[in-house]
Amino acid sequence: MASLFMNQEDRTRAVEQLFGYTFEDPSLLHKALHLAGSGGSLDGxxxxxxxxxxxxxxxxxxxxYEKGMAREHTSRIVDRVGGNDMLTSVGFLHKLDKLVYKNPSQLGGVPPKPMxxxxxxxxxxxxLDSSKSIDTVRQVMSVLGLVWPELAN
Structure with a gap:
């Protein structure tokens, strides 16, 4: 379903279903889905x-830290798992590009950096919605595949 034709409720339902998390304040979710220049916000x-x-x-x-890993090893994992290439891949893999609010002048798909x-x-x-629960964020990261690789070098 193209984002142009999806209403807020459909977007909310799609993200909540994917994440396995129900937003107390769906407006936070919709702010997260707004690309720069969409919805009257320059910064999106x-x-x-x-x-x-x-x-x-x-x-x-x-x-x-909990795994007792060396700082250098942890930094490599953070760079790999939290890097733009991985985040972009995860976004497209889960079809989040179909849910974002784009600037009306944007034609075509969502570019990698905005994804x-x-x-x-x-x-x-x-x-923010989960009262700053890092465990809740970790659960969503796991669903998305943004996890610590057990056998990483």
């Missing part, structure tokens, strides 16, 4: 993506 989901980037890194770094930003923004939205 970028501020929320900043929160999501920080919480994603916190979840990964704390897991590295990565959207995934981060969605994690930020879950974090």
């Amino acid at each position: 989901n970028k501020s929320l993506a900043q929160v999501g980037d920080a919480v994603l890194r916190l979840a990964l770094v704390s897991e590295g 990565a930003c959207t995934v981060e923004a969605l994690l930020g939205a879950v974090y």
